[in-house]
Amino acid sequence: MLKLxxxxxxxxxxxxxxxxxxxxxxxxxxxxxxxxxxxxKGDSSxxxxxxxxxxxxxxxxxxxxxxxxxxxxxxxxxTITVNTQGxxxxxxYQVLQTRVSANDLPDVVFAPTAxxxxxxxxxxxxxxxxxxxxxxxxxxxxxxxxxxxQNGMIVGVPIADSIxxxxxxxxxxxxxxxxxxxxxxxxxxxxxxxxxxxxLQEAEAVRYGLMFEKPSFDGWLxxxxxNGGALVDEQGQPAINNAAGVEAIEWTVNLHKEGIAAPGIxxxxxxxxxxxxxxxxxxxxxxxxxxxxxxxxxxxxxxxxVTYMPQQAKNTxxxxxNDLVAFKTQNVETAAHFIEFAVSPDIISIFTNSTASFxxxxxxNNIVNAREDLVPIFSQQGQFLDGTLNDQYFKDFYGKxxxxxLRELQSAVIGQQSPQETxxxxxxxxxxxxx
Amino acid sequence: xxxxxxxxxxxxFVLPNILVVVLFAIYPLIANFVLSFTEGSFEETTFVGFDNxxxxxxxxxxxxxxxxxxxxxxxxVPPTIVLSLVIAVGLNRAMPLKxxxxxxxxxxxxxxxxxxxxxxxxxxxxxxxxxxxLLASVGLPPLRWILDPNLTxxxxxxxxxxxGVGYYMMIYLAGLQGISGTYYEAxxxxxxxxxxxxxxxxxPSLRPxxxxxxxxxxxxxxxxxxxxxVMTGGGPGRASFVLVLYIFIKGFNEFSIGYAAxxxxxxxxxxxxxxxxxxxxxNRDE
Numbered sequence: 001m002l003k004l005x006x007x008x009x010x011x012x013x014x015x016x017x018x019x020x021x022x023x024x025x026x027x028x029x030x031x032x033x034x035x036x037x038x039x040x041k042g043d044s045s046x047x048x049x050x051x052x053x054x055x056x057x058x059x060x061x062x063x064x065x066x067x068x069x070x071x072x073x074x075x076x077x078x079t080i081t082v083n084t085q086g087x088x089x090x091x092x093y094q095v096l097q098t099r100v101s102a103n104d105l106p107d108v109v110f111a112p113t114a115x116x117x118x119x120x121x122x123x124x125x126x127x128x129x130x131x132x133x134x135x136x137x138x139x140x141x142x143x144x145x146x147x148x149x150q151n152g153m154i155v156g157v158p159i160a161d162s163i164x165x166x167x168x169x170x171x172x173x174x175x176x177x178x179x180x181x182x183x184x185x186x187x188x189x190x191x192x193x194x195x196x197x198x199x200l201q202e203a204e205a206v207r208y209g210l211m212f213e214k215p216s217f218d219g220w221l222x223x224x225x226x227n228g229g230a231l232v233d234e235q236g237q238p239a240i241n242n243a244a245g246v247e248a249i250e251w252t253v254n255l256h257k258e259g260i261a262a263p264g265i266x267x268x269x270x271x272x273x274x275x276x277x278x279x280x281x282x283x284x285x286x287x288x289x290x291x292x293x294x295x296x297x298x299x300x301x302x303x304x305x306v307t308y309m310p311q312q313a314k315n316t317x318x319x320x321x322n323d324l325v326a327f328k329t330q331n332v333e334t335a336a337h338f339i340e341f342a343v344s345p346d347i348i349s350i351f352t353n354s355t356a357s358f359x360x361x362x363x364x365n366n367i368v369n370a371r372e373d374l375v376p377i378f379s380q381q382g383q384f385l386d387g388t389l390n391d392q393y394f395k396d397f398y399g400k401x402x403x404x405x406l407r408e409l410q411s412a413v414i415g416q417q418s419p420q421e422t423x424x425x426x427x428x429x430x431x432x433x434x435x
Numbered sequence: 436x437x438x439x440x441x442x443x444x445x446x447x448f449v450l451p452n453i454l455v456v457v458l459f460a461i462y463p464l465i466a467n468f469v470l471s472f473t474e475g476s477f478e479e480t481t482f483v484g485f486d487n488x489x490x491x492x493x494x495x496x497x498x499x500x501x502x503x504x505x506x507x508x509x510x511x512v513p514p515t516i517v518l519s520l521v522i523a524v525g526l527n528r529a530m531p532l533k534x535x536x537x538x539x540x541x542x543x544x545x546x547x548x549x550x551x552x553x554x555x556x557x558x559x560x561x562x563x564x565x566x567x568x569l570l571a572s573v574g575l576p577p578l579r580w581i582l583d584p585n586l587t588x589x590x591x592x593x594x595x596x597x598x599g600v601g602y603y604m605m606i607y608l609a610g611l612q613g614i615s616g617t618y619y620e621a622x623x624x625x626x627x628x629x630x631x632x633x634x635x636x637x638x639p640s641l642r643p644x645x646x647x648x649x650x651x652x653x654x655x656x657x658x659x660x661x662x663x664x665v666m667t668g669g670g671p672g673r674a675s676f677v678l679v680l681y682i683f684i685k686g687f688n689e690f691s692i693g694y695a696a697x698x699x700x701x702x703x704x705x706x707x708x709x710x711x712x713x714x715x716x717x718n719r720d721e
Contacts, residue, residue: 097687122690207562215668263561267671269581270560280562403688411672414584 050081051334054099055110056092058355061293065354066110069342072350076341080334100124105327107335113147113158113320114218117396119327120150126326127153131336139361143387144319147394156325157343158360160352163382164213164222164288164309164317166193167295169206171302172282176203180307183376187308187315190226190251193283197260200282208262210255211275213286215268217402218393220409221318222286224248225389228313231398231430238430240405241423244313249412249419256413267410273298285309289378292356292370306374308381316386318393321357358382397433404429464703471697480693487697497698499673500681501705503588507677508656510592511599515652516645518600523607524637537608541601548598552665555594556581559666581667584674591675594662599655603648610644611637646717653713654706678702 053070057063063086074082085106087095096115099106105124119125132154137145140158148156168180176199181187188196197209213219224230229244239245255261262281264270273291275281277298284291286309295304309317324342326335341347349366352359356370358378369375392398405426412422471487473480491497526537543551558566559580567577580590614637622632638645660679663669669676669684682702686695 094687101687101692215670263579264582267582268668269556269666269671270562275562278563400689403684407670407672407676410670414582414671414674416584416672416674 049334052106053084053108054106055086056089058089061354065350068350073341105329107329107331109325111325113323116147118399121396124328125155126328126332128326128336129154131333139363144360156323157339158323159343160357161321161360162288162290162357163378164286165306165381167284167287167306169282169302170305172205175205176200187311190310190312193310206282207280209260210283211262211265211281214272217406219286225316226312226314231392238427241427246419246423249422253412266413289357296370306377315384317384318390401429401433467696471700474693487694500676500678503676504678506588507592511595511656512652515596515599519603520607523604527611540604543598544602548661549665551598552662556666587674610641614640649713650710
């Protein structure tokens with residue numbers, strides 16, 4: 001009996017061991033097929049192709065839009081096996097980084113535009129140039145598509161434009177007797193914006209007159225450009241610590257010191273959406289089209305609207321959005337095929353309608369917006385672009401340094417260092433990266 | 436045949452575990468060590484010798500993150516040990532709902548750090564947090580709990596204490612069960628009061644447990660990551676920038692894989708030294 005027991009235990013142990021080895025082996029095979037997007041090893045058929053898509057979504061509507069595009073592509077291309085992985089935006093960066101680290105590259109990614117330079121610098125993006133028609137970008141903005149050209153290759157295609165503005169609590173504005181600039185008006189200057197914010201607080205319409213977008217240097221960058229500042233000068237040397245840059249930082253710090261700007265937003269310890277929806281803040285600076293669907297769902301107790309970003313020395317902003325980015329797998333041609341389909345004039349609106357964003361091509365059809373009344377302001381705001389400055393936003397050095405620069409900005413806002421010191425540290429960070 | 440089976444069988448039984456340990460602990464450890472001497476992208480790496488280690492010692496962010504980690508550890512470990520012991524002693528008696536109360540103390544430990552981080556981020560919020568509301572209700576001014584760089588680490592350490600006390604309390608409870616009652620009876624006969632019994636019987640008897648808890652608490656606090664990532668992201672500025680977060684940023688945000696590997700080797704060595712010192716100090720009399 002004891003011998004039988006021992007034998008059974010031994011068999012069980014060996015079976016467990018064999019199972020472990022088999023599991024590791026099948027895991028490796030799955031990674032390989034996901035990596036190159038092709039059919040499983042040993043399959044000699046070239047008719048059966050596969051495509052691996054990673055996408056991020058901001059809400060259910062966004063997800064449904066992307067799923068609709070993918071489903072339509074599958075219906076029209078039954079010989080292509082499409083594998084998808086959809087993750088919420090909050091997890092997207094980590095998931096993508098993890099897959100790249102593990103060399104498990106997707107073929108196509110629905111990605112925020114700003115990631116392109118970083119991944120291009122890593123050498124993991126695919127070259128779509130041989131597979132796209134020569135006049136492919138003829139109906140796209142040249143400024144907008146500049147980021148899609150990296151290292152002499154076309155690495156992606158825009159699928160949506162995100163435009164920043166100032167989303168404001170209209171009910172609070174009415175209570176305080178303030179009228180925000182309309183379509184035909186000039187944007188407020190910084191002083192006018194600050195005055196309006198103070199007036200909102202004095203009228204006890206809100207707790208804080210304004211808040212910045214979120215803990216993101218992207219959200220703060222337009223203000224640097226508006227004040228005539230820049231990340232680098234014409235010679236490509238750091239310029240953020242010139243007078244205009246220091247002034248922009250000082251303005252930001254003073255708004256917090258005087259209690260006009262809500263604390264915890266730039267610093268990353270509070271949720272800006274929660275603050276705005278609860279009616280505690282009068283104006284949400286540098287917010288944009290991507291927040292409209294969520295605000296439509298969550299804002300219950302007041303009316304909101306949109307006005308232009310403020311201007312100072314310049315009337316400018318930055319433009320971003322979403323792109324379909326190809327990664328360097330064995331499946332770039334199929335990726336190009338999918339990308340052409342997804343950004344075609346009849347299909348692109350499925351994505352832009354689901355994200356309340358703007359199509360990056362002028363010949364898109366069937367555009368519907370959650371708030372049609374806000375489209376003209378956003379559309380007009382999208383024209384306020386300084387190509388040279390916007391180009392800096394898309395540069396690889398910016399992608400690699402913006403988190404460090406954000407920490408310096410946070411240190412200034414909490415009073416740990418002066419605006420000049422902050423600007424000098426930011427310049428040093430850029431210089432180190434450019435070296 | 437039987438004796439040969441008896442010789443082989445133990446190795447066969449432990450083989451799967453050994454394989455798992457080798458694959459998921461030892462191999463990554465060695466691979467990480469090798470990686471720490473390289474730099475580069477995913478396409479190719481270059482051997483750079485000790486450059487990454489030299490860079491670490493010149494890196495201001497590394498020293499800031501190490502300082503913050505040490506500060507967090509100093510604020511977390513002693514109160515955790517004292518509180519765990521006091522609560523365990525308090526619950527080591529016959530009382531109504533004893534098991535329920537023990538379970539309540541243990542509950543925070545069962546939550547994931549991400550959930551804990553989210554909950555306490557709301558509690559600590561300068562704008563809508565319940566803690567400031569409570570302060571306001573008794574006429575006290577609000578505090579910028581995780582926003583004030585002087586309060587960020589203490590606020591985070593408090594959360595660590597809140598989450599960990601239950602777990603260490605359970606370990607102490609197990610230790611208290613192992614102390615013979617005859618010692619207390621004898622002490623009582625000799626005229627020792629409760630406090631003297633605690634100091635001269637309970638604490639010395641729990642020395643091995645305390646050594647274990649100190650090691651666990653210190654290594655856990657040095658590895659703090661999720662709660663800080665969720666609550667502050669290392670900010671504001673670099674007020675809560677800790678070592679593991681810095682390693683994560685270097686490795687997965689900036690793709691400086693070799694440098695991140697070097698930092699994790701440094702972290703490993705720091706923990707090794709601390710653990711050895713702790714064992715020597717705490718077991719000195721034995």
